[in-house]
Amino acid sequence: MKMIISGKNMEVTDALRDTTEKKLGKLDKYFFKDAEAYVTFSVEKDRQIIEVTIPFAGAIIRAEEFTDDMYTSIDKAVDVLERQVKKHKTKLQRRKHNGKTIRFENIPSLDTQERDNEPKIVKTKRFAIKPMDEEEAVLQMDLLGHNFFVFRNADSDEVNVVYKRKDGNYGLIEPEY
Incomplete structure (x- = not known):
């Protein structure tokens, strides 16, 4: 997976870049090499923020995490992205993407208990748009x-x-x- 890393209101150090590439590299097994991950680091007061966006085959997974330590934020963002990929595996397969950017065979299926707890659409509202x-x-x-x-x-x-x-x-x- 190709990573485009940038900083907003901060300089991205080599150590931060290396750690990000290593940690996000855990997600390589889910994507083919032509997938791109856009990573943006920013600092607001004492909040160390990482935003990761991975567009693939007409879908997007995204995580935005912040803590008082950038390295902890990176770990949390990777965990969120991995959960999203696993959770939405069947939904993504159902959409019949061409499969050129994501490798479904490497994504473990959710066990039935987790599948039963998935949110469902329980109410539909209709209204006039003025x-x-x-x-x-x-x-x-x-x-x-x-x-x-x-x-x-x-x-x-x-x-x-x-x-x-x-x-x-x-x-x-x-x-x-």
Whole structure:
């Protein structure tokens, strides 16, 4: 797996780069060599943050972890990514990806007890999507007390999503075709 490592508000040392490549190398057995992992390190006050994104065959796995020690953050992120790959193995296989970037034979199956505890869709809601701008969508989301809100953008006439970020700010998701 190819790793693209960068730092935000910090310099990535050789030791940090080597440790990251070694730890994320544990995931090599799940992916073919042409898979890429995007790793971003950042520091905010006393939070050492690592973000890892691995796009493959139309899907993405992602982990963002932070602790007061970057090396501990790396360990936690690798554990999260490995759990995601194992948990979503059958879902990924069902989507019939071409199999050129992920090697399913190396991913162990979940035992039946873990499979029974998997989340399921238990409720479906339908609602009219009214055209509005981003600020109005954020206001609606706050009034509803939700973490996200789906709306039709009045400017682009596309379906967008606004969401509340962990840092207290808001994010906007726009479709890309």
